[in-house]
Amino acid sequence: MENPSFNPISSTETFTPPHASNTKSEQVRLLSESPEGARVYQLTTDIDLRDNLPKDKRLQVIEPAGGARCRTGNLLFDALYAMAMQETAQNSVSCIQDADYSHGQPMDMSVYKTGEKWDFVWTRDLAYALHLGLAPHDTERALTSLRFKASHLKVGIQDGFANQIVQDTGSGGSYPVSTDRVVWALGAYEVMNHLSPKQRTSYIAEIYPILRDTIEQDRILVFDKDSGLYRGEQSFLDWREQTYPQWTENDTLAIAMSKTLSVNALNVFILRLGGSIAAELGYPEESKRYRAWVHSLHDTINQRFYDEKAGLYRTYLLSEYGEHYLALPRYDLLGQSLAILLDIASEQQTRRILDSYPNGPHGPAVAWPQESNTPIYHNQSIWPFVTAYWVKAAVKAGHTAAVNAGIQSLMKLSAANLSNMENFDFVSGKAYIKTELNEGPTINSRRQLWSVAGYLSIVQNVIFGLHATESGIRIEPFVTQSIRTELFADTDSITLANTPFLNTINTVTIHLPEASTFVSERAKVTCVLLNGREVTASIVRPEELQSDNQWDVYLESDEPTPVNSPLRVVNVYNQNEIYTPRPPEWDDDKGGVRPNGGLLKLFLKHPATGSIVFDVYRNGKLHAIMKDSTEWLDLDSDDFSQQAYVYHLVARCQQNGLVSHPTRGRRYLPSRQKLIIGAHSMNRIGGSLIDKHHFEDWGLPDHQISVSGIRVNQSGRYAIQVSYANGSGPINTGITCAVKKLEINAPANELNTTGYLVMPQTGGWEQYQLSNSIIAELDTTQPYALRISEDPYSRNMSYLDSNVAYTARVGGSNKRYNFVNIAEIRISYIGFL
Template sequence: YLYGGIYPIQSQSVDNLGQALSIVFDIANPEMARSIISKTPYTPYGISSVYPQMPDIKPYHNDAVWPFVQAYWNIAAAKAGNILALNKGLAALYRAAAFFGTNKELFVASNGDYRGTAVNSDSQLWSAAGNAAMIFRIIMGMTFEPDGIRFAPVVPPSFTGEKTLTNLKYRNATLNVKVTGTGDRIKSFTINGENNDDHFLKGNVKGNIEILITMADNTIKPQEINSQPQAWMPATPIVDWIGYKGEIRNYSPGISYGLTVNSTFLDQITTPVATFIPDENYSLMDIVPVLKETWSGFSCKPFEYIPAGSLTVVNADKIGKTGTSFIKDKDKASRFIELSPQKNTDVTFKVNVDSGGDYLLDVRYANGEGPINTENKCAIRMLYINGQEAGAIVMPQRGIDEWLSTGFSNMLRIKLKEGVNELSLRHEIDNMNGTVNTALLQYVRIIRQ
């Protein structure tokens, strides 16, 4: 995945839910799918949500196995035909459920224990659903389609004996499904005693339905599995900038630092000082730590260079009526416009530029509706330029009641015409919360490219 703003860089860590979904939804072709499942590092207690891990961060998404992520990985492994990865993935789920006596939200990837995580819970629905899916979608091989159910079981050789699923309510029918044998090829398939070579149950069936699937006990050609101990990436750099020189405060000998400007890799340094060389263009410089040429960490916040004369700032008082009850100091409150589902749902203002062309736009805002690491109260507004939709402005919460803590939204690439342009921020999109969608707008930045 890419991160870092308007000039993104590629993360060198892996997101294993994203990888699994790319296989499940056929984004990865079969060769890619086999490569992903066989080469991705697989930690001892299951597939980590990400790999490698961030240092000094408690297990949650970091250093964690999420049963529902493991379930998607197992479905992807079955689809890719990697029976070793599937067997290990099923074992990871059943071990956790057996030892914990419940479907935990997650557990620590490096030691297999549910204790020590930032947050956790029993009887977590997505974990239970993931566990149930192993029966429905893998052992029974059921794919639910608009016109019925298609069956294609994948049964590892360790799962011998008879597997039964009884009293399954499906539309106007009750299903009892029995799978015998192992492998990924069906030897025989009957519905109420009648052979069915399509391995498909029509959706208009009624009453009690008995399905018997006999597997061919075929040997599935083993693929590789990349079992690895847990690994940690180097720490994200903390950089103090004075002018165009940045000192890496947490510099560590043995770690090199990759320098990237506007998505292009420039150089690698082994000293605690990075230097940015300005030119006439807006630029972002990322500093990525690399440990022993093996594990790359995350970049610090990019250094931002704005050439003289290219920045236009439109303050809140030029956009609309200022003031908010979220800030008690009236003088400070007058620096903001309150954007909520009830107030200023459509603010429109004008910007005059000397030349038409490509620009960048973001907003400085505050959102004190919740903490930075959880909840769902990110404020979202659609930006319109001269009546045309230009993209979404995203303003995540920055801390509980932190209405004076400001930061920048995402940045959009926009086009402006020479002279006067009309810009609008409109409340047209619901967030996950559905009710709370509030931010305080301090100013809008427009940067000529």
């Protein structure tokens, strides 16, 4: 695919594009224009709209007097920017409400709500929206919104880190299953660049304790020293089975234990920002430490996530219990974009990413590949805010094909649907579709905050090139040949008027190159005038600005350049090109994994063994490939009595190379290699022993469980887990993932191993599952003592004062909630020392 054409985008006053699969026709009309120049537009469409709104398929868009506006000679372009500004105003509210908070009653505050169907403020939605394009328009509202998503500990909770970013309700009871709360730093940084020097000085002093305490808490509970990476669910892709294996629908521990590209990229940013502010505020040791952590994490992300063969970063390293990690060929668009924008990817990697990530006719999918048996939401979907990040990543690399395609996607989909929708089907480009194969998006909201911000960003930051920095304002337009000759063919200049920056108003006019002589991929800036005077510095400082500023930016065609590599475009109508095969299943009737003649034999089930091969992963590494068979003998397993082997199976299509999600792991352990300690054999402080099976009402800060005299039959490395139930909430939402500290002591009370048990909500107090594994080296020559307790870092989101208002379930009010039923301690041999 060459640089995408903008043929559907006309500059005529009445706009009617050619038919497409997701659009019959769209029109824009100019209804009126005030003496001051504010316009009223009417957008219409005759496609089927989500929820049949608006019912008459017409939308009136009103530019407020004195508000930011576009004048480009392309009426649709101007109207769509006006629609985004109107939707920004509609999301600017004086009260919010959510069924889980304050009994669903309104909460008064001037903030940004998340969308038409989402009447609350959510950390990630807000942060990405501010970072993309909202920050300059109402900085006070932005600051209030950010403050709402940070919190002190509840009154009476001592020790630990007192200032925390809020992780919203989520999978398995939120933090530490979900850990992308660090995205808050993106929004805070962008708003910081729109504050006056005095405001900025005050603000960094305000936010530094929040950044520092969140960094330090996560370093203890979420960071894995062995891998050098942070654990936790993907940022934004937070609907378990939508992008993780189906079995995570009812067990989120693997989500908590896995390492994801997006979360680790965001940690690079918060560490970088924390280090910078620490230096500015006079904390050199903290600054040095955080900057060292940035350097290490940057290198580790490239070592562990980058897939050289695909030219992309893997979306996650999957682990069930934190013992072994599967690096499968699965990818996500937001993670790739963040890796580019946050300077994790090299120039060469950036180019390969932009060339290699799959695009469809309506835009790039947020996750790749797709699942045919999973409803459309994150699976098989386009999310405009992620497309906007992709465009900004492409701008950074000068990848004009990706920029053109991304802008076209955002314009076409918002125009067709009369709103900046939450998401779209990747195949059809529709806001809702139902076929024999699939249905969705299952949830979709009009004027979704980050979609609105994403649209603003392609106008403000990309085409007009407005960038707020710590030092001032930089203008660097990105106008491609296609944008010039197809979007703005009927004009010599385009204007973005009345854009706020600090306490000034800025109008930017881009003087375009002659279309007939535009021979390069993009235009270059030849001259910038500010209020009639030429600007020679790359950044204009705030004190150089007047209250009202006129910028004139002159562009010319650059030297002819080689055409960018074409985008990778997949045929979305060919199911074999986008869908993964069905995952295999363990054949439990035959034992799954069992000894056979001194070796281990594997048995699986799958309906399509002819066209599918099965990749066998052993202890996280690709070990073998099974063809034309559902049984396989591991000839390299004769030492299984000395080394435990965990097997995962993955189906792979021989034709297109796409792979399924993995099975759950299976291992064979002789009875002598596992020790199970029942609750009746444990010592406890607090709680009650029920039916000699488990402890109930256990989990207050002073509660403990201990076992002494533990001996193993074989020296080596052991995985220590607990069998637990956490019925404090459902699988999919809540704030009460249980967290406790586990310690193993050798004789003379010498500490051998310590770690944190993560026990997500299981949906019921009778639903028992296994916790993560704490790895310890134990030998047969001495007994060990084990203790499970709470320390100042065994925290979930119920400890935050912001969740006093949480009324849906336990964890709200002024009480913390870290209760869990413990039934067993399991100590399993996993290998020799």
